[in-house]
Amino acid sequence: MVRRMLWRVLALALFAVPGLPAHAAEAYQVSTISSLLAGGYDGTISAHLVDPSELTPFAVVVLLQSQSSMAVAAGQSLEQLEAALDALPYSASRILAARVDGRFQALRIRSEPKQNPPYRSLVEVIKTQQVVHTLDDVQGTLIGFRFPAAASSVNVAGWHFHFLSADKTWGGHVLAMTTGDGVALVEEISDLRISFPAIAPASTASAESIKAVERPAVKPGE
Numbered sequence: 001m002v003r004r005m006l007w008r009v010l011a012l013a014l015f016a017v018p019g020l021p022a023h024a025a026e027a028y029q030v031s032t033i034s035s036l037l038a039g040g041y042d043g044t045i046s047a048h049l050v051d052p053s054e055l056t057p058f059a060v061v062v063l064l065q066s067q068s069s070m071a072v073a074a075g076q077s078l079e080q081l082e083a084a085l086d087a088l089p090y091s092a093s094r095i096l097a098a099r100v101d102g103r104f105q106a107l108r109i110r111s112e113p114k115q116n117p118p119y120r121s122l123v124e125v126i127k128t129q130q131v132v133h134t135l136d137d138v139q140g141t142l143i144g145f146r147f148p149a150a151a152s153s154v155n156v157a158g159w160h161f162h163f164l165s166a167d168k169t170w171g172g173h174v175l176a177m178t179t180g181d182g183v184a185l186v187e188e189i190s191d192l193r194i195s196f197p198a199i200a201p202a203s204t205a206s207a208e209s210i211k212a213v214e215r216p217a218v219k220p221g222e
């Protein structure tokens with residue numbers, strides 16, 4: 001069922017590629033958070049290996065060359081994991097990419113169904129159509145980026161994590177979690193290359209709309 005759904009219009013991806021030159025600390029981004037929140041969904045994808053011809057409305061991709069690794073202790077919340085990563089000696093003014101592989105005691109993930117024109121704003125879509133799943137004791141990978149406040153017109157300031165299960169059947173935007181034992185790989189990113197959409201909103205995304213999308217209140221029973 002999940003594979004038939006759009007598991008997340010906001011795709012984040014990290015690929016571990018050993019042996020690339022050290023100057024490759026660049027992230028590639030498709031579109032902006034302002035565009036996505038305003039309903040710029042053309043190019044949505046589902047969770048599967050993508051063909052080069054497929055499009056996505058938003059993506060951040062980096063060829064991960066980890067600069068350090070950190071053991072992830074079991075029993076940490078999303079906020080505690082973020083704080084542990086924040087304590088690593090990297091610049092808060094640059095992008096930090098993180099990949100956490102391991103077992104997770106519990107995860108609460110969110111996705112949205114595929115959208116058709118005319119598009120509503122992402123805040124409206126999430127209010128009425130977000131699908132929340134709770135996973136228990138699952139092996140998989142967290143992928144995430146921490147963007148600096150200076151980049152808040154094009155991406156989300158602070159941490160943003162997505163999860164993909166090891167069997168590639170479950171995935172989504174992470175709302176909450178409890179870690180099991182795992183390992184985090186991190187890399188500081190100095191450069192960002194953005195492909196701007198041809199049609200974009202005239203204004204930037206508001207802090208309120210970003211919060212409503214990133215950490216929305218979940219109704220009891222969901």
Ligand SMILES: [Zn+2]
Nearest residue numbers: 010161162173
């Ligand atoms: Zn997300």
